[in-house]
Amino acid sequence: MAKIGIIGIGNMGYAIAKGLLKQYGKEDIVFTDVNQDRCAQVSKELGIDWVKTNQECAKLATYIVLAVKPQYFDPLLEQLKDTVTEKNVIISIAPGITTTQLKEKLGEEKRVVRAMPNTPALLGEGMTGVCYDEKSFSDEEKHAIDSIFTSLGKMRIVEERLMNAVVCVSGSSPAYVYLFIEALADSAVKYGLPRDAAYEMAAQAVVGSARMVLETGEHPGALKDKVCSPGGTTIAGVSALEEFGFRNAVIKASDACFKKCEKI
Template identity: 55%
Template sequence: MAVLGFIGMGNMGSAMLSGAKETFGKENIIFHRNSREKMVEFSKKEEVDYCESNNEVVKKAKYIILAVKPQMFEKVAKEIAQDITKENVLISLAPGITISQMADMFKTNRIVRSMPNTPAMVGEGMTGVCYNKEIFSGDEIDNITKIFKSIGKMKVVEEKLINSVVCASGSSPAYVFMFMEALADSAVKCGLPRKDAYEFVAQTVLGSAKLMLETGKHPGELKDMVCSPAGTTIAGVEELEKNGFRKAIFAATDACFDKCVNIK
């Protein structure tokens, strides 16, 4: 019996499979995706066996990673619910669908709800995870932890906070990339070659994040360290404030949260 079975193989599913392969071994992982051509291609690339159906994945693996979009959940549930046993652990990557809703769909309460993000593709993901620890054994909890730590860092949160996690880390890489693109474009406007602009910006974002994590300093304090009196940085900060930088972030977060609550 395989340890991990993946249903769906988009960006997040692929990233998690690649990370899990290093932790659990490729011989302990199976998957299925709708496109047979892409399934065969991915199987050869990752050296991981595929299954002919989602039902086969459920029958052959203990931990089932549901890398399925929210709008496909009900369809997948109807397809595999009859094959789920009390030994299976279902791990959902989809936003907006509660453990209670999934329990109704899949006819089991052995469910882990999670919100990973795309930096998992390079082993630097941040995943919020929620589940009822009383339902799982110690070994199962250890394996759940290993699955998510294989793609970066994880933090267990209460389910009522998981939509906030989507805002903080699940969707926000898109905003970070928009910021990086805009900053690089502005540097190009000032004469810096585009390739160099992307490198300077990317390393600055990476270094800034590492500085905050490793020093434990408040981001406001780190910002103040760059802002010399009457200097270039505070002039730039003033323009960001004038143009609603913070307000735009709050608005984006509100929209993201509302979508999580009302996802269809």
């Protein structure tokens, strides 16, 4: 019997599966997806077994990760409500769908974990916000939940009321970072830098800057100030970003993301 079952092997499900392999054996994981060609492809690549139905996947696993898009949750939960038991740990990664809503569909006795990982889990560099009712889980189960998400990168326990904010700052934000890298690289290509060098330099600048925040513990504003020499090139660039609404654009993106979570 597998320890972890993944229902849905799209971009996020695949990232979770690949991240889990950094800590778990191939025999510990099973998955399924409606696209059976995709299942065969992923199984061949990762060496993980797959099954044809959601119910079969749920029966084979203790920890069941629901990695399908929110619009497909109602039929999925209808399929699973008579298959999963109170012995299972149901892990939902759907934005906007609450624990209460999940239990209404699956049964009040079912035990649910909500999580919001992101696609850098593919490389073991993910960030996952997690919430669950700790008194409903044994110490062994809580350790397993921690182990699942730390195998994907970093994790942080948050209150459920904050999960939509987690979607904004972590779940969706890699897309914003990719846009920034692309735009920054384009700006260098404009002045003659080869595109491959521009992408490498822009991406590494993001990686290095992020590590500075995480490892020094300094406020991002203080780190920014250290790069901005008086009357220098960097402060000229920062001034232009402020002039054209850089911070406001980022905050507006989070506003739009948050509102979309509330509507799901």
